[in-house]
Amino acid sequence: MGGRRWHATGGPVMISAASLTRFRELLQRRLGWTFADHDLGPTAEVLAARARAHGLTDREYLDRLTGRRWTAEVAELASALSITETYFFRHEEQFRVLRERVLPEMIEARAGQRVLRLLSVGCSSGEEAYSLAIAAIRARPGPDWIVTVTGVDANREMLRRARDAVYSSWSLRDTPEDVRRRWFRPVEDGFRVADEVTGTVRFVEHNVAGDDPQLWHPARYDVIFCRNLLMYLTAEVAAELIHRMTRALTDGGFLFLGHTDSLGSRPDGLDVCHANGTVYYQRRAVAPVRGETPAPPPRRIPAAAPPAPAARAVTDHGDQRRVLGLMRDDRFAEALDTAGDADSLTRGVLLAQLGRVDEARDTANRLLHAGGPQADAHHLLGVCHELDCAELAVGQYRLAAYLDPQFAMPRLRMGLLARRRGDDRGAADHLTAALELLTSENEERIVLFGGGFGRLALTTLCRTELDACGVRR
Structure with a gap:
């Protein structure tokens, strides 16, 4: 199979049409990207360069890329093929809306x-994510409001x-002078x-x-920006991304x-909105699910139950410090x-964080069966x-708080659940206790059960929920 070949600059590598077609198909499967015919030359350059970087022929490189999970190399390809030009407050009319x-x-x-939770999909070098954060911080009614912005991109x-958060004046070319100052x-x-x-923004590598x-x-999010990304994706990947x-x-x-x-x-689940010459979309409200069967009350634990082991002692496999570091980065x-x-x-x-709730529940139950009552395991069951x-969640949180009276997280969760069902007095009791306990809460427990929030953010959350309960401190 001969056909056309592309000559790659920087070395005497010739890329066959068959190799290039195979490479494009792999990129579609791994990254969801689609390519126009005028992209063939630059795509051939990338294939030749990456094969050369590993000391492989184009065929050997494609075999390796096909036959294994090569996460680091996929990240390199995303970096080499991404279009990354952006700047702060790009398309100002959308930011005005x-x-x-x-x-x-939303406030x-x-x-x-x-x-307020915001998401920037395809955030590139971060200008859009930081622009969203600035807009949200300026709009919030007071400093007790928590703003979180997540920026995701496949380009490492x-x-x-x-994350460096340093930009040239060209990146600020559409930034108003008062905002710049x-x-x-x-x-x-x-x-x-x-x-x-920068304290409100985190960045996640995601394909x-x-x-x-x-x-x-x-x-999870109040606002999502995903601009000029769908056009580069295959129809199937774009449709799935819209659904997510x-x-x-x-x-x-x-x-x-x-x-x-x-x-x-008439997009599924969304209403089309128009303002200031801009089209955007709003999520339709979903009716709550009714008719849940009440769960049986939790079994009583005798007062002589052994104390809960510290969270850091539970895992003997892998480097716990590395695991916690990856969790802090949402990896x-x-x-x-x-x-x-x-x-x-x-x-x-x-497992619970990854949505594998049944497996997480089974793991917690096995821990309880093997080691007896444990505050952390009961808290995980509550989650x-x-x-x-x-x-049933409240029952598990009560057990966790009973087994370890110094455990802040179940008191916080019970307070939030009480607020949700309109029990402000009960919420205030739990939240006041959580606020006091958070000052000395185990750092690993905060990483494990904090839902992505650190000690300061959880403390602020307790205070704002207490204010909403009408409690004086």
């Missing part, structure tokens, strides 16, 4: 929780630049984003062709796409691989049961 319409509506809806090098600090290489902003149950947890983003929006949450992207006039799949296969609290928590029966 965000400031004037969307954020005020009114979130007055009880005082938390772009994410490194995003307030939220950026001059440094030798340009401008650094202010700490108040949109794959799933991540934690990242795409249902009803829609599901991940809270009821009434908003989705912004690029001007070249359209979901038609739960990698953390699960590192944690090993044996039953452990850490493994159970990671699992929150998805299907709040009453």
